[in-house]
Amino acid sequence: MDTKIEEEPNFLQQVQLYFDEATKYVSGRKDILELIKRCQALFSFNIPLKRDDGSIELIEAHRAHHSYHSMPCKGGVRYAPDVDVQEVQALASLMTFKMAVADIPFGGAKGGIRLDPRKYSKAELDRITRRYTIALAKKGIIGPAIDVPAPDMGTNAQTMAWMVDTYNTLYGTRDINSSALVTGKPLPLGGIDGRTEATGLGVFYGTRVLFENESFCKKYSLTKGIKGKSMIIQGLGNVGYWAAKFFFDAEAKVTGIVEYNSSIYDPKGLNPDDAFKHFRAKGSFAGYPNAAEVYPDANSGIEVMYKECDILIPAAKENVITKDNVDKIKCKVLAEAANGPTTFFAQQVFDKRGIPVIPDFALNSGGVTVSYFEWLKGLQHSKLGRVMKSWEQKSRKELLRLLGKESPIAERGPEEKDIVYTALEEIMSETILEVYELSVKMNLSMRIAGFVKAINKVVKCYEETNYDV
Secondary structure, three states: OOOOOOOOOOHHHHHHHHHHHHHOOOOOOHHHHHHHHOOOEEEEEEEEEEOOOOOEEEEEEEEEEOOOOOOOEEEEEEEEOOOOHHHHHHHHHHHHHHHHHOOOOOEEEEEEEEOOHHHOOHHHHHHHHHHHHHHHHHOOOOEOOOEEEEEOOOOOHHHHHHHHHHHHHHHOOOOOOHHHOOOOOOHHHOOOOOOOOHHHHHHHHHHHHHHOOHHHHHHOOOOOOOOOOEEEEEOOOHHHHHHHHHHHHOOOEEEEEEOOOOEEEOOOOOOHHHHHHHHHHHOOOOOOOOOOEEEOOHHHHHHHHHOOEEEEEEOOOOOOEOOOOHHHOOEEEEEOOOOOOEOHHHHHHHHHHOOOEEOHHHHOOHHHHHHHHHHHHHHHOOOOOHHHHHHHHHHHHHHHHHHOOOOHHHHHOOOHHHHHHHHHHHHHHHHHHHHHHHHHHHOOOHHHHHHHHHHHHHHHHHHHOOOOO
């Protein structure tokens, strides 16, 4: 990419700049490409919230549908104080490319409410979530066959429980699949075992498969394998924590953890479980006893992100690595667990420096992949593998008896989480390797190669239906 810019474009403009660069290598009708570039629908509205003190507050809310090439649409709901129209459109666009690159049959969507959830009570968040759900459902914007929300920044399984309960109250008697409205639900409400850690686990699988690939390691002068590799995690939320945990369990060294208000560093390695417990209890890393270096505030803490490491994993939000700090980054590989953490300008610098960036929409697709499994589970009204489990157990027992062997694990058969983990590992490994191999073949960055792969798939969908633009 040789685009010269003085100021960083906003998030949506960045996604569109990457799109424009990728379409140089895509053969497709210009009108279809222009359609794919833009969000096809945007819903913005204000919701009145009655606060616990009796006052009324108007809160800005959005939901964007990027593409209808495959239905339903799919994307998270974000609660954050900086949610705006361009952000939800950018995230919805990335969702389309994320699912296309991983062969997940959804169109992209995203939603958000402009608030800081830490400043609202649980009862207030319950009310705003239900009003948001009602507003979208009454207009036919969400539904199991229309648009399926999921957790994102500032939301969780509890948020999804409120949404699906509200939808069931409105439409449960008319829609037998109403529980499939959202994914990321609690297990008793039809969630799937393994969804909570899915994005972080996918980041681990996708990064590991490249470090096991001889071509990748040779190209970027890396030693093979994850064991012993040093890594810094920026953002110890759900995704960052689980990614750190899986890398730690694989004997990588988590040398640094950066949070919004404090950071810790230890060249000998940190225990992410221990660090996470401290941060959850104290709200900060200040006073953390098990690190060589503790940075108790944001200004000093950001310096941890600039320390040398094999792998840097930004796992918080967009625009973390910019033209102003990219030259301070000293990692050998950047693995994007967050959406849009690297700006357009910063990507150009990484390309020039020969630092591989494993792009967000490919690497963090583990969450939506397992959400797809959960959505299918909701439509089937049955746990994965439940119908055949007893028969398969009997078959395995008989086979082991004939072989004269014993294996309690083989006799038990897979639990739901076993199925989820195995399928996720295969899909993530295949997706990341395909993106890397295409980047080598076309002499492109992995990000642009991933965009090319995704755009070609979406174009093909429109062309096969003879879409009249």
